[in-house]
Amino acid sequence: MSSASLPPRGRGTGSNPYNRFAPTRSVPSDDGWYEEAPLPCVTEVRVETAKSIISRNQSPDLPFDRSINPYRGCEHGCIYCYARPSHAYWDLSPGLDFETRLIAKTNAAALLEQELSKPGYVCAPINLGANTDPYQPIERDQQLTRRCLEVLLRYRHPVTLVTKGSLILRDLDLISELAEQRLVAVMISLTSLDDELKRILEPRAAAPSARLRAIRVLRGAGVPVGVLCAPIIPMVNDRELEHLLEAARDAGAQSAAYMLLRLPREVAPLFEEWLAAHYPQRAEHVMSLIRQCRGGEVYDSRFGHRMRGQGPFAELLAQRFAVALRRLGLNRRGDFGLDCSRFAPPGGQLSLL
Template structure:
C-alpha cells in the first residue's frame, strides 16, 4: 500500500471529501490533467461570531460551557477529534483543518456581551475544548489573551487545556487569575520522544518546552496538571508512567488521561498516518483499538468514549491509577474555582 508522507510540518497529506458537500470532485488522469497539490501555507479567515460560549450536557466532561477563539488548529495533531467539525464550514477535516483556519476576531467583545446578560449564572468556562487556544496563530491574533482579560475583569473562573508553550506569554494574567482562585491549567503531554512528536503533533511545542511550561506555571502559583492524551496502543501507551513521572517532577499536582478517539474522518486519516509511519505495526494498533471500542474504531457512548473497555483499556486504567498513587498525583481533590467573585464591571455591588 503506497501512502504519501505529509508535507513537513503538517500532520496529513490528505484532504478527504467534505461529507456535507452535495457534489464530489474526483481527479481523473485523461492525459491533460495536472494535479495541483493542496496549499501548505496557513491561511486565516476572519469570522464575526454571534455567540462565543458553547454549552454541553455531557456527563463525561467536568464543565458545562466552553470557549474556542479559533476553528481549525495549526498544531496538526493527526489524532485530533475536532477535525470533523471543519466539514461544517465546507472545508476538509484533513489538510484544510491544519492550514485553513478561522479566527473569531470579535471573541472578546461577544464574551463580554454574554457575561453581561441579566441572569447569567457563572460556572467555570473551559478554554480550548475543541481547538488549542495557544496554537501558533495566537501569537499574532491574541484572541485568547483578550478573552482572558475579559474573564479577569469579570472575575470569572476559567480552565485551560493546551499543548502550546505560548501560554507563558500571558503569565501576568494567569498569575492574577490564580491568585483569585479563578484558574486551573492542564498541559497536554503525549510523548517525550521528539521524533514521535514531530510526526504526531508537528507544530505543537516540544516535550521539553511543555515540561518547562508546567514548571514555570507552578512557580508562578498557577494550579497546573497534566493531560496524557491520547494514549495510542503500541505507539505511546508505553510512555504513560514516564509521562506522569516527568510531569510530576516539573510540578504537576493532578493528572488525567484519555484513550485515542477516532470519530468520523479521523479514523481514515489516522489509518493513513499509521501506514505512512508504522506500516508493520498498523494492523496490531488498529486491532487493539477495536478491542477497546466494541469491535469498532470509535465508540461515542458516554462513560466509555474517553477510557474504552476490554482488557487493554482496563490495563491502561490500572497502570494510570498505580502510577498516580506512587507519584502522589491526584492525592487531594482539586479545589473548586471561585464563582462567588463574579462581578460584571459597572454592575451593582452586593451590600452583604
C-alpha cells in the same frame, strides 16, 4: 516506505478528504494533459464575526458545562484530533484544511463580555481549549485568547485552560493574577517525550521539553497545573504513560488525567493513513487493539465509554494509570477548586454581604 505517502513536513496529513456534507465529489483522472498540483500548505486565516461565543454541553464525561473556542481548525496539525470533523460544518475538509484553513472569531472578547453581562447569567468555570487549542501558533498574532482572559479577569470569572502550546507563558501576567484569586487552573497536554514521535504526531505543537517547562514556570507562579496524557494510542505511545506522569510530576504538576485515542467520523481514515505511512509493520495490530477497546468498531461515542474504552487493554491502561497516580501523588485535583463567588460584572451592584 515511500516518501510520497508522507504528509508535507510540518503537517499532520497530506490528504484532504471530502467532508460528509459535500453535495458533490470530484475524482481526479489522469488524461495526460496536466500534472496534479500538490495541495497548498500555507496557513490561511479567515475572519469570522461570531454570533455567540460560549458553547454549552451536558456531557457527563467533561468536568465543565461551558467552553470558549476562539478558533476553528488548529495549526498544530495533530493527526488524531477529535475536532477535525467539525471543519466539515464550514464546507472544509477535516484533513489538510483543518490545519491550514483556519477561522478566527475576531469578536470573541466583545461577545464574551456581552454574555457575561446578561442579567440572568449564572457563573460557572469556562473552559478555554475544549475543541481546538487556544494557544496554537496563530494566537501569537491574533491574541484572541489573551483578550478573552482579560475579560475574564476583569469580571473575576473562573476559567480552565487546556493546551499543548508553550505560548501560554506569554500570558503569565494575566494567568498568575487569576490564580491569586483562585480563578484559573491549567492542564498541559503531554502525549510523548519522544521528539521524533511528537514531530510526526503533532507537527506544530510545542516540544515535550517546552511543555514541561510551561508546567514548571506556571507552578512557580502559583498557578494550579495538571497534566493531560491524551491521547493514549495502543502500540504507539502507551508504553510512555508512567514516564509522562513522572516527568510532569517532576516539573510540578499536581494532578493528571488521560484519554484513550478517539477516532470519530473522518478522523479514523486519516489516522489509518498516518499509521500506514509511519508505522506500516504495526498498523494492523494498532487498529486491532483500538477495535478491541471499542466493541469491535473504530469508535464508540457513548458517554462513559468514549474517553476510556472497554476490554482488557483499556482496563489494564486504567489500572496502570491509577497505580501511577497514587505512587506519584498526582491525585490532588481538589486543589483546583475555583471560586465562583468572586464573579462581579463591572458596573454591577455589589453585594451587601
